[in-house]
Amino acid sequence: MRAEATILHVDLDAFFAAVEQRDKPSLRGKPVIVGGVGGRGVVATASYEARVYGVRSAMSSAEARSRCPHAAFLTGRFDAYRASSAQVMALLRRLSPLVEPLSLDEAFVDLAAADLDDRSVAGVTRVAEQLKADVAEVTGGLCGSIGVASSKLVAKIASDLEKPDGLVVVPPGTERDLLRPMKVGVIPGVGPATAERLRRVGVRTVAELEQLSVEELVRQLGQAHGTSLFHLARAQDDRAVVAEREAKSVSAEDTYDTDLVDRRLLEGLLERQATKVTERLRKARLSGRTVTVKIRLHDFSTHTRSATLPAPTDSTRVVARLARTLLTEVDTSGGVRLLGVGVSGLADWIQEDLFETEDPEPDTAPLPAVDLDRVTRSRQWSPGMDVEHAEHGAGWVWGSGIGRVTVRFETAETGPGPVRTFRADDPALRPRRVAPPDDAVADADAEGAGAAAGADQRGGAEPE
Structure with missing residues (x-):
């Protein structure tokens, strides 16, 4: 520390x-x-x-x-x-x-x-x-x-104490005194489910969490989670500040005011999202291998389908074509309320694929403008x-x-x-x-x- x-x-x-x-x-x-x-x-x-x-x-x-x-x-x-x-x-x-x-x-x-x-x-x-x-x-x-503060854990907690426009500096050696009166939910990784498990064994505050042995926490929450909470409850956090955080994915998704059924309309919306995603990839000089489509149906069930390419790409045409293919794997006949496209498995963008040839013809005929306008008119x-x-x-x-x-x-x-x-x-x-x-x-x-x-x-x- x-x-x-x-x-x-x-x-x-x-x-x-x-x-x-x-x-x-x-x-x-x-x-x-x-x-x-x-x-x-x-x-x-x-x-x-x-x-x-x-x-x-x-x-x-x-x-x-x-x-x-x-x-x-x-x-x-x-x-x-x-x-x-x-x-x-x-x-x-x-x-x-x-x-x-x-x-x-x-x-x-x-x-x-x-x-x-x-x-x-x-x-x-x-x-x-x-x-x-x-x-x-x-x-x-x-x-x-x-x-x-002396750690990421305490610095992040301190920044939330006097919002808005607050400033809290935690002197070294006082970190545990700061944490002890707080609810256990202030500790990263303690969500509602974990908080309920801890409540059942009489733990509501960080001070009470601090009283549990590492063996008891592992028994209650598992090896990794229990061990982590044992240390965090004691303000023991040696994570370094990492200057470059690698982006894991770039995505775009939209929720629609009415459930959409028309397959051609859905394909057109996927193509728009693929365009947004690949524009962001190119601006960030990134490319990706895995394309994922997210579909939330009329009954609120959410389905994802993914496919991985042999090499990274930032091509709108490639991402859109693969997204449309993935769409066929889900039964959307009951209506779609949310649609999204994402690209992950990111790599540094270096140069165009020397063997890629531009295909001036789209994979499908253009959608009638009225179809897309029906979805987006209210948001123009x-x-x-x-x-x-x-x-x-x-x-x-x-x-x-x-x-x-x-x-x-x-x-x-x-x-x-x-x-x-x-x-x-x-x-x-x-x-x-x-x-x-x-x-x-x-x-x-x-x-x-x-x-x-x-x-x-x-x-x-x-x-x-």
Whole structure:
């Protein structure tokens, strides 16, 4: 174990919602909920103003609306999130060469590898305070909570103690005193099932967990899990900060408002997802060998089918063709409510396959545009998306429906702006893309693209 508090954990507070409030002045200080806005949507994150009403990540959007009906419900803008994430990660890498991103909004930093003159508690506290100020400056006002300790375990727990905008430095030697009063669920790996098993033997707090012998924990939870909890309960965690975290997979998935049956329509949607996935692979200079299709049927049963190629690929045509083949292995006649494509077994992207020949002809005839429009029409103008009007300038979609779209014209640099309504097919109105910095691609796609892809449709949850 380290003798100094030199592991820093930073967690950007209510990240998705905070970015929306930063970029939309009229929403500052008001409840904002980011996630799926349809009937089957799930909350990705909620602003602290919404959490007052009991809204939490992974809650259904329907329940969130019942708890906080006056909140702004927005779909995700992942280009904006990736851009802000890249700015923060760049700051961290200037502080230390050893940075381990966990997601777009969370990372460990090894201060022992930083060029610091003073690694005392007072010294690392000053470093953390300066980092918080720098994060706010480069991101336009976002705040993060920071924990600093002698281990990853305690640093991560400490960063959660005084949210939002918190800072907790745990002096070496006090780690066990900090943990003992806490519920056992604070220990990584103690989920509801493990907590219930421990409750049955009288363990509810870390102090009570600490009283159990390693033999008893192994008997209750198995060799690996029991041994791990024995050490973690004593704040014994020697895991290093790993600078390069290998991406395990890149994926995209969508949940649909109505169950889909038409096979050609499903194939077209898979092809769109394959395009998204392979674009991310190429941006991150990666390729993959294993293609997986995820299918959730009308009865909520979930099926996955995978196939492994002889060599890695980043070809849209190859991934889409294999995905369509895998789709045939599942009976979808009862209707599909969720569809996804993923690529794993990732390798460094080096060069094009010298023996690959471009096939200008698609594997199947193009799908009639009306079929795909039937699925995506309601999301053409998604709440929260960035738009630009030829006459009125930049703004964001407040709402849409019945052939109309309502836009509030404001940006992060303006005050609250006016609201105007247009025809949904108004030629003067177009989407506006927020381009991430060049270094955002590797950070965002290799670290969190699979989690972020399509979360505005399926409601992928951001950690609290």
